[in-house]
Amino acid sequence: MSLKTACIVVLMLGWLVPPVFGADEKKTLNIVSTNYPPFYSDSYRRNGAVGYIVATAFGRRGYHVSHKFYPFTRATLLVKTGKADGIVGLWYRKEREEWAEYSQPIVPLNIVLYKRKDRDISYEQLSDLQGLRIGIGRGYANPAPFTQAKLFTEESSSDELNMKKLFLGRVDLVLIGRELARYIIRTGPDDYADAFEEVGVPLSTEVFHFGASKQIPGYQNLIREFNLGLESMRQDGTLDKVLKEYKITSNIGLTPLSVSAN
Numbered sequence: 001m002s003l004k005t006a007c008i009v010v011l012m013l014g015w016l017v018p019p020v021f022g023a024d025e026k027k028t029l030n031i032v033s034t035n036y037p038p039f040y041s042d043s044y045r046r047n048g049a050v051g052y053i054v055a056t057a058f059g060r061r062g063y064h065v066s067h068k069f070y071p072f073t074r075a076t077l078l079v080k081t082g083k084a085d086g087i088v089g090l091w092y093r094k095e096r097e098e099w100a101e102y103s104q105p106i107v108p109l110n111i112v113l114y115k116r117k118d119r120d121i122s123y124e125q126l127s128d129l130q131g132l133r134i135g136i137g138r139g140y141a142n143p144a145p146f147t148q149a150k151l152f153t154e155e156s157s158s159d160e161l162n163m164k165k166l167f168l169g170r171v172d173l174v175l176i177g178r179e180l181a182r183y184i185i186r187t188g189p190d191d192y193a194d195a196f197e198e199v200g201v202p203l204s205t206e207v208f209h210f211g212a213s214k215q216i217p218g219y220q221n222l223i224r225e226f227n228l229g230l231e232s233m234r235q236d237g238t239l240d241k242v243l244k245e246y247k248i249t250s251n252i253g254l255t256p257l258s259v260s261a262n
Contacts, residue, residue, distance in 0.1 A: 027062075027063050027064070028063070028064040028065070028066055029058060029063050029064065029065050029066065029085045029086065029222075030066050030068070030084050030085050031054070031065055031066070031067050031068075031084060031085055031086045031087065031088055031210075032067070032068050032069070032070055032075040032078050032079065032084040032086075032087050032088070033051070033067065033069060033070075033075055033087055033088035033089050034069065034070065034071060034072040034075055034089075034158075035069055035158065036048075036089055036159070036177070036180055037180065037183045037184075037187075038179060038180075038183050038246050038247070038248060039051070039089060039107075039109070039177075039179070039180070039208060039248070040067075040069075040088050040089055041069070042069040047067050048246065049107070049242055049243060049245075049246035049248050050088060050089055050106055050107060050208050051067055051088055052242060053106060053107075053230070053233065053239065053242055054067075054088050054106075054210050054226070055067065056229070056233060056238070056242075057210075057226050057229030057230040057232075057233055058225070058226060058229055059229070060228075060229040060232055060233070061225040061226070061228060061229045063225070067088065068084075071138070071139075071157050071158070072137065072138065072139040072140060073138055073139040075087055076099075076139065079099060079100060079211065079213045079215075080099040080213070080215070081215060082213050082215025082216050084213060085212065085213055085216055085222070086100075086210055086211055086212040086213055086222070087100065087210070087211045087213075088208075088210060089208045089209075090102065090208070090209050090210070090211035091141045091206040091207065091208070091209070092206075092207065092209060093141045096141075096211070098214075099213065099214055099215070100211030100212065100213065100214065101211065101212045101214055101219050101220060101222075101223045102209045102210075102211055102223070103209045103210040103211070103212075103223050103226050103227055103230065104209070104227045104230060104231070105207045105208070105209060106207070106208045106209060106210070106230065107207070107208050107243060107248065108205050108206065108207045108208070109177045109178065109179055109180075109205070109206055109207075109208070110177070110178045110202035110204075110205055110206075111142075111143055111175065111176070111177055111178070111202060111203050111204045111205070111206055112175075112176065112177075112178045112181070112198050112199075112200075112201075112202050112203065113134075113173050113174070113175055113176075113198065113199040113200060113203065114163070114166065114173065114174045114176055114181050114196050114197070114198055114199065115166070115172065115173050115174075115196065115197065115199050116166060116167070116169070116195055116196060117194065117195060117196060117197050119172065121172065121173065121199055122199065122200070123199070123200060126145060126146060126149035126151065126203075127149055129149070129151055129173065130151065130152075131152065132151070132152065132172040132173055133152055133153075133154055133170075133171040133172045133173070134151055134152065134153050134154070134171060134172065134173045134174070134175055135153070135154055135155075135156055135162035135165055135166060135171040135173070135174040135175065136153045136154070136155055136156075136162070136174075136175050137155070137156065137158070137159055137162070137175075137176075138155040138156060138157055141206075142175060143175075143203040143204035143206075144204070145203060145204075146175065146203050146204075153175075154171055159174075159176055159177075159180055159181075159184065160184055160188075162174045162176065163176070163181065163184045163185070163188065163192070163196070166196070167191070167192065167195055167196075173199065175203070177206070178198070178202070179248060181196070181198075210223070210226050212226075
């Protein structure tokens with residue numbers, strides 16, 4: 001058996017063998033997130049697709065998960081201070097490595113701009129949008145080109161509120177995840193059905209990760225356990241099945257994330 005084959009066998013055994021917990025030792029993880037349907041939401045069945053994936057991946061490694069929902073800035077504060085074990089759906093930014101250990105990628109999404117259909121707004125470059133009011137999520141990591149364009153932005157505590165402000169004409173555009181916008185339109189007031197449309201091309205592709213708090217003991221091992229559970233879901237088809245069940249499609253290739261292990 002070659003060294004490469006042996007390494008693959010060892011990795012596969014890691015997927016299959018859960019950690020040993022006694023009856024009273026099965027650990028409950030306290031994790032947090034904001035509401036970001038259909039990916040994760042306290043109003044969604046099984047906490048949404050990514051919420052369910054995270055719980056299932058940890059469950060395969062012998063953990064219980066308690067998932068609570070907060071505004072994004074509050075959720076990140078709980079992780080930064082070690083009052084939560086981790087956060088669901090963290091997008092990668094290097095500065096966040098100071099307080100979170102990133103898992104392998106879960107699923108990507110496109111970040112786009114939305115406008116009202118009755119507004120004549122278009123652009124060739126982001127600087128063309130100078131002077132317009134653009135709704136963004138408070139505490140969110142926005143695409144680098146968008147930030148660098150130094151446009152006029154207005155923060156809100158939720159994406160639902162941003163879309164409501166867009167409908168009422170209080171902002172001109174909203175920066176939002178494509179699937180989230182479609183969900184809000186589909187489940188919102190009837191007037192939303194034919195009121196909005198995307199503008200331009202996606203500004204970025206972000207990727208959901210689980211982020212473990214670097215304030216808790218054993219955070220590196222926690223990420224290792226999650227990655228093993230997640231990989232087992234990829235291997236046996238469960239991950240694709242869950243995404244299809246929630247009508248989330250992903251044809252964007254994911255490559256393993258390289259982050260520091262400090």
